[in-house]
Amino acid sequence: MVKVFLLLLLCLPLAFSQEVKVYAIVKGKVVKVFVKEGQKVEKGQPLIKIDTSIYEARKKSFLGELEEVKARLWKVDRDYGRLRELFERDLLAETRLESKKVEYDSLKARIKQIEGKIEEVETLINYTNINAPVSGKILKILTPEGSYVNGELIPQAVVVIEKEL
Numbered sequence: 001m002v003k004v005f006l007l008l009l010l011c012l013p014l015a016f017s018q019e020v021k022v023y024a025i026v027k028g029k030v031v032k033v034f035v036k037e038g039q040k041v042e043k044g045q046p047l048i049k050i051d052t053s054i055y056e057a058r059k060k061s062f063l064g065e066l067e068e069v070k071a072r073l074w075k076v077d078r079d080y081g082r083l084r085e086l087f088e089r090d091l092l093a094e095t096r097l098e099s100k101k102v103e104y105d106s107l108k109a110r111i112k113q114i115e116g117k118i119e120e121v122e123t124l125i126n127y128t129n130i131n132a133p134v135s136g137k138i139l140k141i142l143t144p145e146g147s148y149v150n151g152e153l154i155p156q157a158v159v160v161i162e163k164e165l
Contacts, residue, residue, distance in 0.1 A: 020134050022047060022159040024151035026127045028054055030143050035159075037141055041132045047159050050128040050149060059121045066114045073107040080104050136163040 032049040080100045086092035140160040149156045
């Protein structure tokens with residue numbers, strides 16, 4: 001009976017811990033690892049920083065595209081106003097006015113698409129800061145400083161934490 005009780009006490013710490021893998025869903029170079037193996041961490045504590053330059057470049061490209069489309073929209077809007085005046089005076093066929101309206105609506109939709117891409121890239125930039133999802137102890141760092149991660153296709157494990165229950 002004493003042997004069973006002792007065995008149970010020895011197994012209790014194992015029963016009250018759980019491994020948690022922390023994944024990166026972005027790609028880039030690991031520029032900073034803020035923790036060491038064996039270190040205790042609190043939930044929300046920074047673990048790893050991944051370089052954002054890929055995403056910053058994408059964002060800059062989308063912002064440029066957005067400016068271009070907005071400039072085209074401004075021109076199409078002015079043209080549509082002029083064509084509407086001609087149409088109202090019976091000096092223009094309705095199909096020509098409708099074509100300009102379709103062009104205007106297409107540009108408005110394109111702006112929404114680009115704004116969505118910018119939001120997506122901003123979210124990915126935020127994901128380059130990897131924080132501890134739980135409190136516990138760092139068991140293994142899988143991506144040291146200077147290494148590269150590519151978690152866009154398949155999430156890549158970067159740290160393993162022993163969660164204390």
